[in-house]
Amino acid sequence: MSRFEIGDRVRVARAFPPGHVRTPVFVRGLTGTVVRYFGHFRNPSELAYGMTGLPELSLYQVAFDMDDVWSGDGAYAAGDTVTADIYENWLEPAEDKKNAA
Amino acid sequence: MPHDAGSHDHDHDHTKTFQPDIKEPTEDWEFLEIALRELLIEKDVISAREIADTIEAWDQKTPENGAAIVAKAWADPDFKARLLADGNAVAAELGYKIEGTKLVVVENTSDLHHMVVCTLCSCYPRPILGIPPLWYKSRAYRSRAVREPRAILAEFGTDVADGTEVRVLDSTADIRYLVLPRRPEGTDGMSEAELAGLVTRDAMIGTATAKMPDGSRA
Numbered sequence: 001m002s003r004f005e006i007g008d009r010v011r012v013a014r015a016f017p018p019g020h021v022r023t024p025v026f027v028r029g030l031t032g033t034v035v036r037y038f039g040h041f042r043n044p045s046e047l048a049y050g051m052t053g054l055p056e057l058s059l060y061q062v063a064f065d066m067d068d069v070w071s072g073d074g075a076y077a078a079g080d081t082v083t084a085d086i087y088e089n090w091l092e093p094a095e096d097k098k099n100a101a
Numbered sequence: 102m103p104h105d106a107g108s109h110d111h112d113h114d115h116t117k118t119f120q121p122d123i124k125e126p127t128e129d130w131e132f133l134e135i136a137l138r139e140l141l142i143e144k145d146v147i148s149a150r151e152i153a154d155t156i157e158a159w160d161q162k163t164p165e166n167g168a169a170i171v172a173k174a175w176a177d178p179d180f181k182a183r184l185l186a187d188g189n190a191v192a193a194e195l196g197y198k199i200e201g202t203k204l205v206v207v208e209n210t211s212d213l214h215h216m217v218v219c220t221l222c223s224c225y226p227r228p229i230l231g232i233p234p235l236w237y238k239s240r241a242y243r244s245r246a247v248r249e250p251r252a253i254l255a256e257f258g259t260d261v262a263d264g265t266e267v268r269v270l271d272s273t274a275d276i277r278y279l280v281l282p283r284r285p286e287g288t289d290g291m292s293e294a295e296l297a298g299l300v301t302r303d304a305m306i307g308t309a310t311a312k313m314p315d316g317s318r319a
Contacts, residue, residue: 022273024220026247038203041275059274075252080267082247085274 002058008034009094020048031094036061058088164302167229172296175284208281216307217278218246226277257308280307285319
């Protein structure tokens with residue numbers, strides 16, 4: 001059971017909690033496209049501190065246009081993308097329905 | 102040639118004759134590791150031999166494992182389809198047990214070139230590629246790969262056409278990525294073992310392409 005479908009636009013929370021967080025800072029607050037659903041995994045932010053990490057969280061591969069991340073300040077070509085693997089508790093549906101997968 | 106100090110003019114310094122040895126531990130985490138290891142051994146939780154065996158076992162895992170998987174995928178379309186669908190199950194069939202993480206194999210094509218990084222640490226498909234190269238763990242690669250992938254590819258001497266999408270995979274969580282490089286031209290008659298010889302570690306990270314039969318890169 002997963003909350004998002006392939007192709008859905010999702011926004012990564014712009015949050016900066018302490019601890020063993022696996023969401024890279026450079027995509028926080030950005031909107032990307034779900035390109036793959038990996039299944040569910042125990043929450044690493046909890047596992048790192050000896051907790052159970054349960055309930056398990058859905059994990060998605062989310063693709064971002066390089067331009068949305070770096071606004072031209074990088075060495076990439078138009079259409080290049082970067083993906084990150086993000087747990088569902090960091091994602092919310094985005095209004096923007098652009099199909100960038 | 103032995104000689105007596107003081108019996109001749111020196112233009113060299115004896116204290117600098119030797120190459121420096123491996124650095125002595127200086128950092129807190131190094132002392133912590135030594136203390137913990139010694140304690141575990143002293144309390145019979147784990148033996149020195151078990152630790153050495155584990156280190157040796159990891160050192161013996163090499164990119165040749167990954168190359169064998171890639172060559173089989175090139176040679177056998179059904180195997181490739183299954184590999185792309187379930188990396189762990191198919192790797193296990195070949196004897197590569199991957200536990201605790203999910204192996205995802207991504208295929209490079211003329212339209213799409215994947216390149217893997219772990220910006221947060223050093224996530225890497227170790228059971229099939231071995232210990233990652235030092236550069237993979239460097240801050241420079243980790244910070245630049247997601248921002249300047251085309252510059253990094255150029256520094257590796259890897260030519261990816263402008264019209265080909267470069268997709269950088271940041272393996273931030275439970276996924277370990279293996280890049281299935283494009284099969285080079287002119288390899289139709291080659292055996293799986295010969296094909297495996299064309300598949301290098303960097304080609305499976307995505308900072309390179311596979312080798313051509315003549316040793317050059319595709």
